[in-house]
Amino acid sequence: MNFTPASYDSLYPQLEQLGHKAWAEQLQKAVDAEFSSARHGKMPQWQEALRGLPEIEPSVIELTERVAIGSADQLDPADHADFIDKLKVLHPWRKGPF
Numbered sequence: 001m002n003f004t005p006a007s008y009d010s011l012y013p014q015l016e017q018l019g020h021k022a023w024a025e026q027l028q029k030a031v032d033a034e035f036s037s038a039r040h041g042k043m044p045q046w047q048e049a050l051r052g053l054p055e056i057e058p059s060v061i062e063l064t065e066r067v068a069i070g071s072a073d074q075l076d077p078a079d080h081a082d083f084i085d086k087l088k089v090l091h092p093w094r095k096g097p098f
Contacts, residue, residue, distance in 0.1 A: 059074055
């Protein structure tokens, strides 16, 4: 799993084909800015955490009564612990009063 500005490269030509060239250019600049390390100092760590997540086909997707994607038994205990550690890298920890 890798979310980078390049992840959106196939979108821009499609927008242009639909007559939205100016919007495609504007969107590309905005995406590049949002993914920059200058804007988010932890972007390299976040990207590494995303790349390290396993490719899992969820056994269930539940969005009506609750939000549940997959189940814990899809990973063995060691992979589960590693999965949780990688997800914690993405958690927006904040200090002090909110």
